[in-house]
Every structure is written in structure tokens, then in C-alpha cells.
Amino acid sequence: MRRRGERGFSLLEMMAVVAILLILGAMASPSLMRAIRRYRLESSTRQIADILKRTRYEAMRRNQRIATAYQAPSGARGAELGIDFNMNGTLDAGEPRAQMPPNLWIYEWSFGPYWVSWPDYTNTMLGTTLTFGPDGTALEQSGGSWQLASNIPSVYLYTWPDWGDYYVVTVTPAGNVKAWKYSMAPPWGWQQMR
Numbered sequence: 001m002r003r004r005g006e007r008g009f010s011l012l013e014m015m016a017v018v019a020i021l022l023i024l025g026a027m028a029s030p031s032l033m034r035a036i037r038r039y040r041l042e043s044s045t046r047q048i049a050d051i052l053k054r055t056r057y058e059a060m061r062r063n064q065r066i067a068t069a070y071q072a073p074s075g076a077r078g079a080e081l082g083i084d085f086n087m088n089g090t091l092d093a094g095e096p097r098a099q100m101p102p103n104l105w106i107y108e109w110s111f112g113p114y115w116v117s118w119p120d121y122t123n124t125m126l127g128t129t130l131t132f133g134p135d136g137t138a139l140e141q142s143g144g145s146w147q148l149a150s151n152i153p154s155v156y157l158y159t160w161p162d163w164g165d166y167y168v169v170t171v172t173p174a175g176n177v178k179a180w181k182y183s184m185a186p187p188w189g190w191q192q193m194r
Contacts, residue, residue, distance in 0.1 A: 041167060042181070042193070044100050044101060045167040045168075045169060046193065047098035047100070048098065048100075048179075049169050049178070049193075050098070051081050051082060051097075052171060052177040054083060054096065055068050055130075059136065060134060060135065060136045062134075063134045064134055065087065065131055065133055065134065065139065066084070066087070066131070066132055067083075067130065067132070068081060068083060068084060068130045068131075069081070069083075069084035069089060069090055069095075071091055081097065081098050081100070082096055082097030082098065083095055083096045083097075087131070130171065132175055133146065133175075136175040137174055138174075138175050148173050150173060166181070166182035167179065167181050167182070167193075168182070168190075178193075179192070179193040181193055
């Protein structure tokens with residue numbers, strides 16, 4: 001019981017407030033973790049698309065073939081994707097790169113948005129490189145010469161265990177790079193990222 005003129009909270013009142021805050025925090029934690037994973041995944045998708053767009057831009061600006069290089073994860077770090085200016089298949093010092101988070105899964109995917117199929121293409125970004133020509137087109141090497149790439153798979157990204165978010169980066173033979181998100185809520189389906 002309080003006397004007149006005394007201010008403050010009793011220990012019981014403080015414990016009740018702390019208990020309520022803990023309950024609210026426990027309820028919000030899964031949503032917050034999902035939002036963080038979704039943000040990282042979307043950010044990585046944009047980074048991959050940006051590296052591919054910049055590679056294409058540099059090939060046109062320098063009027064020469066330039067490739068991307070993908071390096072698998074080492075240790076606790078995530079994979080790296082960058083611009084391989086000298087086309088030696090590795091990312092050297094000074095070459096721009098994007099670091100992916102370690103929990104990101106990246107796969108070659110033969111179906112892009114609208115289920116456009118690009119089968120039987122082994123020289124992919126995930127295997128070795130993706131090369132852009134001086135005119136900005138995607139190229140592949142065949143019999144020692146470079147030609148317009150006819151079959152380019154999409155790059156499929158998702159995080160585990162949150163299976164609700166799917167992202168794809170597509171490259172057309174003309175060299176156009178687009179990032180897509182698959183929405184599991186209305187509006188359903190593939191949506192191009194801005």
C-alpha cells in the first residue's frame with residue numbers, strides 16, 4: 001500500500017510488465033527472424049543481378065569479352081560472385097565482388113519465371129563463368145570460338161529452413177538481366193523486382 005506523496009512502481013507491478021514484454025517478444029521473434037532472412041535473401045538476389053549487369057556494362061564499355069566468376073564458400077564465409085576482368089576463372093585482388101551470406105543456397109535452375117526452359121547448358125555461372133561480349137550479349141564457347149549463348153539457366157536462391165521465399169536471377173541470350181521473386185501470397189506467382 002502506498003502512502004501519500006510516494007511515487008514509483010511496486011516489485012509486483014514491475015514483474016508483471018517484464019513478463020508481458022517477454023511474452024510479446026517471444027511471439028514476435030519468429031516473424032522478426034523470417035523478416036531478416038527475407039531481407040538478406042532479397043539483398044543477395046539484387047547483388048547477383050547487379051554484378052551481372054555491371055559485368056555486361058563493363059564488357060560494352062571496354063569493348064571486350066568480360067566474364068563473371070563464382071567462388072564457392074570457404075570456411076564460415078558465404079560464396080562470392082564477381083567480375084573477372086582478366087577472364088582467368090578466379091576473383092583476383094581489385095576485381096569487384098559480392099559476398100553472399102553463409103546460409104544462402106544458390107542453385108542452377110532450368111526454369112525461369114513463366115516456366116521458360118533452358119536445358120542442357122553446363123557452362124553456367126555456378127560451374128565456371130558467364131561471359132558477356134562487347135555488344136552486351138551472353139556468350140558461350142563452342143569449338144574454340146565464341147557464339148551467342150543459346151541455353152542459359154536461371155540462378156535460383158532460397159534460404160533454409162524458411163521455404164517461403166524464392167528468388168531467381170535470369171539472363172537472356174541478349175544479355176538482359178532480371179531479378180524475380182516468387183510470391184506465396186496474393187498477388188500469387190512471379191513478380192519482377194525493381
